[in-house]
Amino acid sequence: MLSATLALHRLRDGNRRFVAGEASATGLVQPGRRAELATGQTPFAIVLGCSDSRVPAELVFDQGFGDLFVIRVAGNIVAPSQVGSVEFAAEQFGTRLVVVMGHTQCGAVTATLDELLGRSANASRNIRSIVDRIRPSVEALVAQGPSWDPEALMHEAVRANVRASVNQLRHGSDVIEGLIQTAGLVVVGAEYSLETGVVEFLD
Ligand SMILES: [Zn+2]
Numbered sequence: 001m002l003s004a005t006l007a008l009h010r011l012r013d014g015n016r017r018f019v020a021g022e023a024s025a026t027g028l029v030q031p032g033r034r035a036e037l038a039t040g041q042t043p044f045a046i047v048l049g050c051s052d053s054r055v056p057a058e059l060v061f062d063q064g065f066g067d068l069f070v071i072r073v074a075g076n077i078v079a080p081s082q083v084g085s086v087e088f089a090a091e092q093f094g095t096r097l098v099v100v101m102g103h104t105q106c107g108a109v110t111a112t113l114d115e116l117l118g119r120s121a122n123a124s125r126n127i128r129s130i131v132d133r134i135r136p137s138v139e140a141l142v143a144q145g146p147s148w149d150p151e152a153l154m155h156e157a158v159r160a161n162v163r164a165s166v167n168q169l170r171h172g173s174d175v176i177e178g179l180i181q182t183a184g185l186v187v188v189g190a191e192y193s194l195e196t197g198v199v200e201f202l203d
Contacts, residue, residue, distance in 0.1 A: 002044040004186035007097035008201070011045060014062035019197045029065045043069040046089045048165065049101040050076045050108065055192050057101065060199060069095060075108025075161065076100055077133040078168040087175045096185050098169060101199065102162040103192040109134060109157050116142050137164035162189040162202060 002010065017023050046069045047057040057063075057070045069089040071082055078100075089095050102109075111127070112134040114120035123131060137160040141153065166189040169176060179185035189202035 001042060001094040001096060004097040004184055007045045007095075008186075008188070011061045011063075011097075011099065011199070012201075015060060015197075015199045017062045018060050023059070023062045033065060037066045041066050041069075042093055043067055043089065043095055045069070045097040045099060046086055046095050047071070047099045047101055048073075048076050048078070048082060048086070048169070049099075049192075050074060050103055050106055052103060052106065054194055055101070055103045060192055060197065069093065073130075075106060075112075075130050075134050076102050076165055077108070077130055077161075078165045078172065079129075079133065083169065083173050083176070086169060087173055090179050090185055091175065096183070098185065098187040099190050099201075100162050100165045100169065100187070101190045101192055102158045102165075104158060104194050105154070106158055106161075109138065109154065109161055112138050112161075113142070113154065113157055134161050134164075137161050159189075159191060159202065162191060165189070166203075 044067060048071045049055055049057050051072045051074045057068055071085045073082060086098055108130055111120065111123065112131045115131055116135065116139060138157045141156050141160055166187050169187045170180065171177065176185065190199050191202060192199050
């Protein structure tokens, strides 16, 4: 299994190809490759990303079938099922890199800001369960003052939400904490730009 450092290099290289319009054909799956993977998988990175249709992890990192273990949920939030998914992949496959990937213009972060700033009506209980997990980190930003430029606030809110998810994964599970301490597991944050296609790693 690739170390976290090598896995990160591979993601960076893949994103560089994606941005340059030089994506490889790894997404095209030959029947032989599919059959090979039917008996087992060794994804080299775990990605917790947003469900947004414009942020598909395999495409923005130019990776193929069987390369990434991807968890997608609106707002890339961390709830118990996301923690469990990361634990599962890290333990079962020995994957050593976890990337929490937020993105510019995230609708879930916008919905949270709208609610905090009194711009929206009541969301359903289910949408609220997402907003409630984003709110604490964003609330702290909003509390810093009414002088925020809307774009700057959104920019900081997306990053604060990614950092909160990273922290929750790093400290929200004995299994993950143990793998970080003894097995070289690394959890990093990242932001994908819808405008440029670039993934910026935050740590
Ligand atoms: Zn989003």
